[in-house]
Amino acid sequence: MAQTAALFLILFGCCSGLRMLQINQRPIIGILAQESDDPDLQYGKSYIAAPYVKYLESAGCRVVPIRLNLTRDEYERIFYSINGILFPGGAVDLETSSFAKAAKIFYDLALKAFDAGDYFPIWGTCLGLQLLVTLTAEKDLLVNTDTENIALPLNLTTAAASSKMFQNFPPDLYKAMSVEPLSANFHHFSVAVQTFLENEKLNKFYSILSTDTDRKGVQFVSTMEGIRYPVYGVQWHPETSRFQWKPDMAFPHSPNAVQLSFLLADFFVNEARKNFHHFPSPEEEKAALIYNYNPQYVPASSYIQVYFF
Numbered sequence: 001m002a003q004t005a006a007l008f009l010i011l012f013g014c015c016s017g018l019r020m021l022q023i024n025q026r027p028i029i030g031i032l033a034q035e036s037d038d039p040d041l042q043y044g045k046s047y048i049a050a051p052y053v054k055y056l057e058s059a060g061c062r063v064v065p066i067r068l069n070l071t072r073d074e075y076e077r078i079f080y081s082i083n084g085i086l087f088p089g090g091a092v093d094l095e096t097s098s099f100a101k102a103a104k105i106f107y108d109l110a111l112k113a114f115d116a117g118d119y120f121p122i123w124g125t126c127l128g129l130q131l132l133v134t135l136t137a138e139k140d141l142l143v144n145t146d147t148e149n150i151a152l153p154l155n156l157t158t159a160a161a162s163s164k165m166f167q168n169f170p171p172d173l174y175k176a177m178s179v180e181p182l183s184a185n186f187h188h189f190s191v192a193v194q195t196f197l198e199n200e201k202l203n204k205f206y207s208i209l210s211t212d213t214d215r216k217g218v219q220f221v222s223t224m225e226g227i228r229y230p231v232y233g234v235q236w237h238p239e240t241s242r243f244q245w246k247p248d249m250a251f252p253h254s255p256n257a258v259q260l261s262f263l264l265a266d267f268f269v270n271e272a273r274k275n276f277h278h279f280p281s282p283e284e285e286k287a288a289l290i291y292n293y294n295p296q297y298v299p300a301s302s303y304i305q306v307y308f309f
Contacts, residue, residue, distance in 0.1 A: 151183060160210060
């Protein structure tokens with residue numbers, strides 16, 4: 001009798017248990033827009049660089065652009081309609097910008113949802129990682145680093161091998177990550193490793209998976225993941241290896257760099273497959289998708305293609 005009951009729970013489970021055995025085969029991930037302060041990006045009040053869209057779509061999901069300055073109720077409706085969110089790189093204030101204010105709403109909703117059994121992943125790239133650190137620490141801890149336009153290997157920590165992000169990587173690629181310059185860095189600010197380790201809130205929330213050192217010897221956090229929550233951050237740009245091509249930029253295009261880019265996109269999309277939020281109707285879903293917008297060719301920008309709003 002006990003064996004029969006156990007088998008029943010395994011096969012059918014409660015509603016939440018059953019969902020853990022399922023995957024969302026039509027995941028939708030939101031990308032948060034940000035203010036257009038760059039002179040090359042003055043074709044709208046806000047923008048999303050097309051490489052982030054291609055990066056996610058390449059791993060089998062659809063994308064919803066999340067525009068700025070919506071009401072909290074509007075952001076909550078979006079949250080319960082999508083399956084994950086990406087905070088992209090850029091250059092806006094981490095505390096006062098509309099980008100940061102909107103991101104905090106999604107961050108808070110995601111943590112609250114997880115505690116209630118609702119798995120909602122967050123990914124932050126470059127500025128996105130810095131924003132996650134700021135949201136968790138509840139203050140700006142960044143320091144200036146000489147890390148603009150440089151490709152670096154990843155100094156993997158002991159936590160990397162068993163991490164959710166890297167644990168299923170092919171051994172050859174895992175080894176290459178620490179010896180080949182596969183990570184594209186384009187940032188003037190970083191989270192210093194020492195600062196991170198001295199902050200109790202960060203230490204409890206994130207595990208450092210890799211570090212790097214800038215041209216002047218400053219050691220900074222380059223990859224991290226949430227210990228309890230599905231929150232992930234990279235200070236570098238994995239999307240550039242497949243979708244950005246300016247010859248004067250340090251975009252790694254080697255086979256290993258391309259594979260690394262794809263596997264990280266695949267990882268995050270598969271995280272989003274664990275979430276079952278959905279739009280109230282097919283019509284609302286169609287109206288929200290990135291397909292309703294056309295990227296603009298901006299050759300002066302390193303992004304090449306950009307969505308403006």
